Amino acid sequence: VLVLLRSPLPPLRALLQRCWGRLERGLWPGALGGKNPPWGPALAVQGLALLPQGINDAGESSTEAPSLLESVLWMAAPKKRRTIEVNRCRRRHPIKLIKMKRNIDVCPECGNLKQKHVLCGYCYAKVKEETRLIRMEVHKKEGVPFNAPTVEAVVLYGGEKPTEKDEGKQIVERARKRPSWFVQN
């Protein structure tokens, strides 16, 4: 009789283990519905009272490898509760503490802090915002989606005029003074 259980609790698991053990050892006569008297020892010679099926069953139970259900219940579990001292030693070990970063510098442009291998957050946000406004101008000019001309674009600020170099290029105009970081060619 194979009984499938879904994650039984530890005391229940221990109880089941004991019941199964008793069944295997034949110490629970009333379990399988009336096999009285209990099965005799497996190696007894005077087996006249035993049924041939009884000998087979007893033999199997002693020589067979532990069943799947038994091996499943033999799992790793903590033996003792970890004390708070042991827990503290583990949690506060230097390898677990946050390390101090030594790669922080000052951005020469704006003066905010930046990591050495990363762009300055403030300057990047500044450029991103300006790019967004330029793109809005471009969309206004195009009107319909998928209408981008296949030429270069030139951004002109304030009262700037296109030079002879910007002949065939698309001109995007922004109504403000040229920012200091956007250098004109």
Next chain:
Amino acid sequence: AGAAWARGVLSWARPERWLAPGSLFPLSCIHTSSSTHPSLQKQIGKWEKKNRIVYPPQLPGEPRRPAEIYHCRREIKYSNDKMWYLAKLIKGMSIDQALAQLEFSDKKGAKVIKEVLLEAQEMAVRKHNVEFKSNLHIAESLTGRGRYVKRMRFHGKGMFGIMRISRCHYFVKLVEGPPPPPEPPKTGFDQAKEYVQQLRNRTLVHTL
């Protein structure tokens, strides 16, 4: 007309007008809070009260007492253990260094601690007579556990777990002045010297 009448009634019903100016007891302010039960009133924590202590004026010869600023934030939605690592990181640093480290930390609590430090810095300059806002260092930085609530977490096959939503408090004490130099690590020679000194301090007890 009705509004004017109501206003007139209310103006008559104002209690402070009942007491004459030259009365025996002064005009008492009527408490507008609904309850005076101590558990229902807003509790001011011990850390907040530390800002209220007033020292007697210093004598001319005494060295200047550095300014101390206590600040905290309560019920931050973050775990106490995780917040402790950040508090341990910035213990003993100068405020600029601490702000730099927290800005580039990936933890959720780093943002909260940064706000707390900036608030405390501003408080120091405005109210606690600190001259330079960079001349502060972190003397103490602690965490405490806030109120936890239990909630259900639903698993498959009808199983459930009980999870707890943890909150924490964060306390910081800023002191004026440069940060103290770090303690040099204890060498074997120092430990040996201490051991020998302990042996030399042994005496006979309960004797003449």
